[in-house]
Every structure is written in C-alpha cells, then in structure tokens.
Amino acid sequence: MKENPDVIEVLELRQSYGDYEAVRGASFTVRRGELFALLGTNGAGKTTTLEVVEGYRPPTSGSVRVLGMDPYADGPALRRRTGVMLQEGGFFAELTVRETVDAWRRFTGRARATADVLGQVRLDAKAGTRVGQLSGGERRRLDLALAVLNDPELLFLDEPTTGMDPEARRNTWQLVRDLRAAGTTVVLTTHYLEEAQQLADRVAIMDAGRITATGTVAEVLSGQRSRITFPLPFATTASDLPRLPGAELAVRGDAVSYAVARTAPALAVLHEWAGARGVELDGIEVRHASLEDVFLALAGDQRTAPDDQGTFRPDHHSKAAAR
Ligand SMILES: Nc1ncnc2c1ncn2[C@@H]1O[C@H](COP(=O)(O)OP(=O)(O)OP(=O)(O)O)[C@@H](O)[C@H]1O
Numbered sequence: 001m002k003e004n005p006d007v008i009e010v011l012e013l014r015q016s017y018g019d020y021e022a023v024r025g026a027s028f029t030v031r032r033g034e035l036f037a038l039l040g041t042n043g044a045g046k047t048t049t050l051e052v053v054e055g056y057r058p059p060t061s062g063s064v065r066v067l068g069m070d071p072y073a074d075g076p077a078l079r080r081r082t083g084v085m086l087q088e089g090g091f092f093a094e095l096t097v098r099e100t101v102d103a104w105r106r107f108t109g110r111a112r113a114t115a116d117v118l119g120q121v122r123l124d125a126k127a128g129t130r131v132g133q134l135s136g137g138e139r140r141r142l143d144l145a146l147a148v149l150n151d152p153e154l155l156f157l158d159e160p161t162t163g164m165d166p167e168a169r170r171n172t173w174q175l176v177r178d179l180r181a182a183g184t185t186v187v188l189t190t191h192y193l194e195e196a197q198q199l200a201d202r203v204a205i206m207d208a209g210r211i212t213a214t215g216t217v218a219e220v221l222s223g224q225r226s227r228i229t230f231p232l233p234f235a236t237t238a239s240d241l242p243r244l245p246g247a248e249l250a251v252r253g254d255a256v257s258y259a260v261a262r263t264a265p266a267l268a269v270l271h272e273w274a275g276a277r278g279v280e281l282d283g284i285e286v287r288h289a290s291l292e293d294v295f296l297a298l299a300g301d302q303r304t305a306p307d308d309q310g311t312f313r314p315d316h317h318s319k320a321a322a323r
Contacts, residue, residue, distance in 0.1 A: 005031045007154055007185050008053060013062035015048050022048045024209035025062070030202075035176070035186040037196040039291070040206030046189045047158070049206070053187070054084055054156055067154060080109055083152035085143045085160055093132030097123055100131055101145060108149050121145045121175060137168035144175065148184075155179065157188045161195060173198055193291040205295065213294060224289030224297070225259040228266055232256050233279035242273040263288075 008030035015023040023045040030036040040046045052059050055071030055078050064071055069078050091100055098114055105111040118124045121141040126134065134142065140160060147155060157176065161169040169192075176199055180186055190196055196203050197217055204214040213220050225248070232238070232254040241249060241256060244266050248259040260266040263286050274281045 007032050007067055008036075008187070009063070009065045010049070010053065011063045013049065013052060013064060014060050015045070015052060015057075016060045021060075022209055023052075026206065026209070026211050028204045028211055028214055030185060030187055032185055033180070033183055034201040035180050035188065035199050037188045037190060037200035037203045038206060039190065039193065039196055039203055039295070041208075041295075044206040045209045046206055050156060050158065050187070050189065054082070055079070080150065081153050083147035083150060083155040085147035085155070085157045091131045091139070091142070094130060096128050096130055097134070097142060098127040100142065101149070104146050104149055110151065111149050112151055117145045117149055120148065120178075122171065135168075136163040137165065137172075140164060140168075141172065141175075144172070148179065152184065154185045154187070157186060159190055160188065161190070161192065169195070193295065197291050203291070205291075217291065220291065220294055221289045224293050225261055226263045226289050227287045228258045228260060228263065228270065228284065229287070230256050230281050230284040233274070233277075233281065236277070236279060240277070242269055244269055 006029045008028075010029070011027050013023050013026045014021060022043075026045070026049055028036075038046050038049065051057050052064055053066055053071060055066070055075040058072040066078060067081055071078050095103065097118065101114045101117060105114065115124065115127075118127055121144050123138065123141050123145060126138060131139070131142065140163065144157075144160065147157070160176070161172050164172060173195070176186060176188070180199075188196070188199065200217060202214065202216050203220055204211050205220070206212070232241075232251065238251040238256075241251070243249070244258055244260060246261055247266060250257045250259075258266060258270075267286070270281060270284075
C-alpha cells in the first residue's frame with residue numbers, strides 16, 4: 001500500500017476554553033517532507049492548534065491524525081517520532097550545554113550522540129559553557145538540539161528565531177533548511193513573515209480561530225498586487241498621470257502609488273509616458289506583493305499589524321497598514 005503523503009490531517013478542528021472558542025473549524029494538511037508555516041495574528045489560535053496536533057490536549061471536536069495516529073490517545077508512540085521546540089525551554093542555568101543534552105538523552109529513546117547533535121546546531125564550541133551564560137540565540141539553538149535529539153521525522157518549531165539577531169536568524173534558517181533537505185517534515189509558527197516567505201513550502205494563515213488562506217507562498221500571493229511608487233515629477237499634477245489598465249492609482253501629497261497585477265507592462269507605460277512628457281521618474285520603486293499584504297488584507301482590521309521588521313505586535317500600526 002502506498003504511504004499516505006499527509007503526515008498531518010486536521011479536519012474541522014474546534015477548541016474551546018470554557019465558553020471561549022479559540023479554534024473555530026480549522027482544516028489543513030501537512031505533506032511528508034514539506035515545511036509548513038502556520039501564521040496568524042496574536043491570539044489567532046496557532047498555539048492551541050499545535051497543542052492539539054502535538055497531542056497535549058484532545059480536540060473539543062473535529063478530527064486530527066498525525067503520522068496516522070490519534071495524537072492524544074497515541075501520545076507516547078507519537079512523541080518517539082516527533083520533536084517539539086517549545087517557545088521557552090526550561091533549562092538549569094548551572095549545567096553546561098553538554099550536561100544539558102546528556103541529561104535529556106537519558107529520557108529520550110533512540111537518542112543521537114551529544115557531539116553529533118551539538119555539531120548540527122553549531123553549538124559544539126559552546127559544549128562546556130554553562131547554559132546561564134548563553135546568548136538568547138544560543139539558547140534557542142539548544143532548544144533546537146533537544147528537539148532533534150531523537151532524529152524526528154516530524155518537527156514542530158514554535159517561533160524558532162524569536163530574540164535572534166539577523167545573523168543568528170539566517171544561521172537558524174539554514175539549519176532548518178538542512179533538516180528539511182534531510183527529509184524531516186517541519187511545522188513552524190512564526191511572527192516573522194520573511195521567515196515564512198524564506199522557508200515555507202506552504203503556509204496557512206489563521207485569524208480569529210479560522211484558517212483564512214492556505215497554499216504555497218506563490219498561491220497565497222497570487223491574488224495580491226505589486227506596488228509601483230514614485231514621487232510626483234516636477235510640474236506634474238495627479239490628473240496628468242496615466243491610467244494603467246486594471247491598476248489602482250493613489251496619490252497622497254506628492255507620493256504616487258499604483259497597485260498593479262503585472263509590473264512589466266505597467267512600467268513600460270509609465271516610462272513611455274515620462275519620456276513623452278520629458279520628465280524623470282526619479283526614485284521609482286517596485287515592491288512585489290508579500291505575505292504582509294495578504295496578512296493585512298485577510299486580518300482585515302487594525303487589531304494587529306506588522307511593524308517595520310514584518311513582526312506582528314498588537315496595537316501597532318505600520319507604514320504598510322497606512323498605505
Ligand atoms: N488555557 C487557556 N484558557 C483560556 N483561554 C485561552 C487559553 N489558552 C489560550 N487561550 C485564548 O485562546 C485564544 C487563542 O490563543 P493561542 O495561544 O492559541 O493563540 P496564538 O495564535 O498562538 O497567539 P500568539 O501569536 O499571541 O501566541 C486567545 O484569545 C487566548 O487568550
């Protein structure tokens with residue numbers, strides 16, 4: 001019999017805390033070998049969904065299968081084949097990195113050698129360092145080391161690069177890519193949209209307990225428009241600007257912005273127009289649609305918006321949101 005390509009199948013999942021329904025009928029699948037990113041506004045229900053998928057709580061209703069098992073009923077069997085990198089691992093500050101991994105190895109069936117795992121997450125040079133002396137990014141790499149100790153076929157990463165500087169983040173992305181290239185299925189939650197755009201084969205976007213978009217990054221972006229912007233040229237008014245077929249034009253002060261489905265024909269028309277008028281389109285910029293645009297369109301309101309690093313924080317209104 002052919003192996004089921006779906007390692008996770010979630011159908012109509014609902015999860016309530018008392019009277020409050022945190023997940024309201026979420027359905028998605030994760031295929032073997034892919035990197036799947038679950039994105040969402042704060043409080044959207046991502047952690048709740050992952051806790052059900054990881055087997056830490058039973059669903060209120062709906063069905064969840066992971067590696068062909070019921071994750072809650074078959075918890076111990078499932079945990080032998082999965083790895084979970086939690087948001088904040090609890091470590092003993094006085095233990096060294098090597099001692100921490102050695103301690104975890106005792107509780108892990110089929111644990112890999114400590115040196116092997118530390119080499120993989122590039123912490124080998126820190127093996128003798130006390131955990132309390134590690135930087136935030138190094139602690140996250142130790143979390144990752146513990147999550148891959150049992151060589152899992154399915155790995156859950158909950159905000160794996162939070163608190164890392166850009167270089168550490170890029171190094172971690174490479175580690176995650178290496179894991180995926182070695183055949184590990186990875187489910188990731190992140191507040192960094194660039195992270196999802198860089199790493200994910202497919203994404204699901206959650207808002208208020210529901211999945212509002214799912215597919216490859218390209219599919220999710222397909223309905224979105226790119227933006228062409230430039231300062232209004234000298235001695236030109238808004239009414240002089242050309243109309244581009246199917247494009248939306250907005251002029252605020254002297255900032256011109258076209259939202260277009262296809263950039264090349266739009267740029268051709270604009271350059272022809274500028275040439276005919278003898279004006280320069282100094283400072284013209286093209287910004288292709290990003291997950292941030294999708295997010296803002298789907299989330300629909302201003303409760304949560306990404307800041308300038310593409311990070312979601314509540315009650316923060318970004319430049320993108322203002323566009
Ligand atoms: N144990 C709990 N009891 C009651 N309500 C809870 C509990 N855990 C979560 N919630 C609520 O359920 C909703 C979903 O929370 P959840 O942590 O799943 O969201 P999230 O998408 O992971 O958010 P974030 O991105 O902020 O981590 C939130 O409104 C939260 O306040």
